[in-house]
Amino acid sequence: YPRKGKKTASRNEVTLVVVLSSRVDDVEKFAMVQRPKTGLLANLLEFLSVTLASEDIKDKEQIQCLQDLLESRKLRAQKLTKVGPVVHVFSHINMTYVVYKGEVESGSGDDSIKWVSELEFEKCGTSTAMKKVFKSLSTKISEKESKKRKRTESSDSNQPSINSFFQPKIKKEKIKLEDS
Amino acid sequence: YPRKGKKTASRNEVTLVVVLSSRVDDVEKFAMVQRPKTGLLANLLEFLSVTLASEDIKDKEQIQCLQDLLESRKLRAQKLTKVGPVVHVFSHINMTYVVYKGEVESGSGDDSIKWVSELEFEKCGTSTAMKKVFKSLSTKISEKESKKRKRTESSDSNQPSINSFFQPKIKKEKIKLEDS
């Protein structure tokens, strides 16, 4: 539906996200929780996440932060590795998701945790932002695996993305905001 | 091959037909008998049938009539239910088949009975009339089952047949004959 053009100033936020996987009956599943029934993206499933006060905290602290989060949900990850940042622009928020991934060491989580396969993830009601988060993960994976595979169009290592040449406009605006 | 146009008066006949089924090795089979080696539709397989003196006999009597027929062939049906009439026009006979169906209660019939699967039915030498009789059955079945299935072209319940608007010409002529 038609939306007003975005001309208002946007807020910047940083959120830690962890994509936690577990093998259930030989199928890889991922831990997700449901958002509140009201408000932004109501009811949608999302990965476990925590909003940061500041982006300037060390990786080690970030990992501790996530481990605490997991523990609160009765989960324990074997090792958490950083995948990288994913930027998503909501109407008034420029959200930077700092994505981590890990495997479950023990526990299947409290009742709030839903274990979702890749297939289910694609079908379930989730937000575009979460889709980007999940995609960033599989991109890393596919890059790793691409050398094993036959050369295909999408994994052509000589073909850079257009993103490596043109920057998101929003960042420009961000700089402007910070300048002002 | 070219036939003379049908202009002569046609006889009307009513035949009771029973499509009797039996599960053999988990495959549904139907009882058929072979027509005499000479005459109309010689040698073709047909369902068990009996020609009536008059159409004006009650359903209960019709069922009794069919049970007698089955018994003569060493068969016994669990319950016979009326499927409905099927009209077929032979060169000089307007045949109305009153179709019943039932399942075998006991017995596999005498030597004259051939048990034919749906697949075999489609391939075996049988008459157009018998095909119509058999089709009338599956139409009823598919109507029943169509609600379970995804909506398809053929089972579109909102699409009436053209037959429900236009009547067979032969009936008109029948009326004329009776008028005269």
Add this chain to the structure above:
Amino acid sequence: YPRKGKKTASRNEVTLVVVLSSRVDDVEKFAMVQRPKTGLLANLLEFLSVTLASEDIKDKEQIQCLQDLLESRKLRAQKLTKVGPVVHVFSHINMTYVVYKGEVESGSGDDSIKWVSELEFEKCGTSTAMKKVFKSLSTKISEKESKKRKRTESSDSNQPSINSFFQPKIKKEKIKLEDS
């Protein structure tokens, strides 16, 4: 690559070839050896063969000749049957291969022998001449089997080959040479 047109006189040669097969793990394999590292068709695989001084020797002698050849390679054939001649024209040699086939009775041959399946044969580096030899074999086989199969284009018994009408040019020249 461009070659000089063939205008010089060609030599005629006769070679006995044996296609020896053995069932290894239910796959039919054929005995081949590698050609010398230099010279004509260097390094290519070929069937076991021996060049004859003259074409005018009896079949029995030919078979003995091949059995000797096999024995020198530590192989023994169950029975050798003649398949027929295959003509191949090299730049200056008109080679007639007299093809025999047989099955291994005992032994898997010395180290020079490579056992090659039909699939491997099609892929391995071999000469056109050897391909013809091998094809002559399968032609015979397929002719035998073709009666079992459904009539196909290639096994249409009413369709003669164009070869049965037009003779290879080289033979003409051969005759001329012999005349002169």
Add this chain to the structure above:
Amino acid sequence: MFEARLVQGNLLKKVLESVKDLLRQATWDCSDTGIQLQAMDTSHVSLVSINLSSEGFDKFRCERQLSMGMNLESMAKILRCSSKDDIVTIRAEDQADTVSFIFEAPNHEKVSEYEMKLMNIEEEHLGIPDTDYAAIIKMPSVEFQRVVRDLSQFGDSVVISATKEGVQFSVRGDLGNGNIKLAQTANEDKEDEAVIIELQEPVTLTFAFRYLNMFTKATSLSSQVTLSMSPDIPLMVEYNIPKLGHIRYYLAPKIEDDD
């Protein structure tokens, strides 16, 4: 003997193309008045009726009535072997079990003859009552074809509404909704391009695109098509074949869903 000769043989090819998707086989009934065919499609939702008048043929001889059952796909295959300008003759002996199609080039230097086996088809003929339709819409056949082709991308069925102002075709589907209005032609100079509506009362009926799409195979036969509608009775789609006869398709209307 039966023999029918048509100088404009190309028309027969077009007639076949018009029905072969709908009917696999059918019986051609020949009498001294001409050639008729009536048959339902396999799903019994629609009915085709073809009438070729003996007067439209350049030579027509039918000594005894005869009914020739044919595989229409084979017949279409054979007719496709005729060239655009060929003179076509259909011929059958009275007792034979085959029919012959003869194609002659206008210069008579090429003559093709195809012989096809006849088949015995038992089929009931339906009586089609004469109807005084509530709305008769005449429109260019290519326009009807275009409307059906465009809208059928969006859904399974079309609502056709005839009013005094014009005719409207509507479709609803997952992808979106479509709606085409054709106004009555004000200026009727070009008869072939006119949209003309004879209305006794406004009519709105729903039909399955699947069949309408097959009906429009007859577009090349006629520059105009006529849609005749009345509430609760089958739509009649008629293509007039100039001087020779017509092809009529009947389609049972769909029952409107309550939801």
Add this chain to the structure above:
Amino acid sequence: MFEARLVQGNLLKKVLESVKDLLRQATWDCSDTGIQLQAMDTSHVSLVSINLSSEGFDKFRCERQLSMGMNLESMAKILRCSSKDDIVTIRAEDQADTVSFIFEAPNHEKVSEYEMKLMNIEEEHLGIPDTDYAAIIKMPSVEFQRVVRDLSQFGDSVVISATKEGVQFSVRGDLGNGNIKLAQTANEDKEDEAVIIELQEPVTLTFAFRYLNMFTKATSLSSQVTLSMSPDIPLMVEYNIPKLGHIRYYLAPKIEDDD
């Protein structure tokens, strides 16, 4: 309310055909200056930027800026229902969740209206810096299409070299190598057929045929295409839409293999 009316409606159909293979969905941003679209293909290797100026439309009204996310395949399907000479109007209410496409025949006797659901697409816009390209090649769009089509049979990527003399396209593959040279046009009488090169320095870059092939779907929009290249930055392929705007494709160059 948003309303844009284009007498030459056929242009919109061509615009859609130009991007629908590359993009499955995209957002059209409307403001009083016109309609813009910017989107990357799903593999994020190329970028499409469309600009249709409000002045190019015969009527243009956009009271508030609005962004309309559309399934481009559906949009293309709808636009394909317009006839060549139809006047096309795009219309959306400010708060509605649908957009309407209205096609009017020049004689106004046929009016088609299609309504399509809008979708919410979250996508980042990239800032495209103004670039002073080292080489700008102007050539007939059909010639570019032909070169891409011919050479892409032989390999996955093309080397494009611009020199003072002309432009050269090369491909290497298993089947063989191909090499097409286009010389600067000496005689510039026929502007549409001219090859013109503005060169600051010679440039040689490698690109994937897959994307170039999809770009050439825009060929029917413009008789000329412009390829702008500089070392290590994306190629810009521009098709000018006379009086209305342009469609630009950007493609990241491939990194040369060392072997």
Add this chain to the structure above:
Amino acid sequence: MFEARLVQGNLLKKVLESVKDLLRQATWDCSDTGIQLQAMDTSHVSLVSINLSSEGFDKFRCERQLSMGMNLESMAKILRCSSKDDIVTIRAEDQADTVSFIFEAPNHEKVSEYEMKLMNIEEEHLGIPDTDYAAIIKMPSVEFQRVVRDLSQFGDSVVISATKEGVQFSVRGDLGNGNIKLAQTANEDKEDEAVIIELQEPVTLTFAFRYLNMFTKATSLSSQVTLSMSPDIPLMVEYNIPKLGHIRYYLAPKIEDDD
């Protein structure tokens, strides 16, 4: 060095289209008299013989005889990259293992060059005896194509009978039988459209449609085709390439079934 230049380069494209379905690979034998090709199809039922005279080329240079084995599918792919009016040059060095095809636009502003690897094909050449055929039928090549295409729908093989009156093609199949008679042309004003039969004695032979269908790919090369037949020897189907040479197909007749 070998170099052959043909202003009417389009002819080469047509020659390739004429054989590429029949032959996967073949050797072109070049000498100072021209370019020849002789090859059997893979089933060894038919034989193709192409002769392009050096005099038909606009430039022809062949210092030493050479044989170039080529994948004909690749060659056809390359030739399809030439435009209708391009001047085509074939070039090969004496010791090279590649051949080059150069296409120049008439205005010389576009030059395409394709290089293809040669292959070594060992194949025996058959001697084709000069034959005094019993029947030589000359007919429009499109007419022959049409007859073969039409009748091949009904069966696998065709009986061709040549008599004084004309030539007859017959087929029998499950669907029906077909039979096309072409009469000798009375009025020979239009030479291209004439059917002319030179007859020493009537001949009737049976041939497989499969091959005839592939032969008719040469239809665009020549307005006329010549069928030469004698009992028990292969049919010769010849397409004359004006000024340049010819393409001849030979097809072994089928043996008649006794039943």
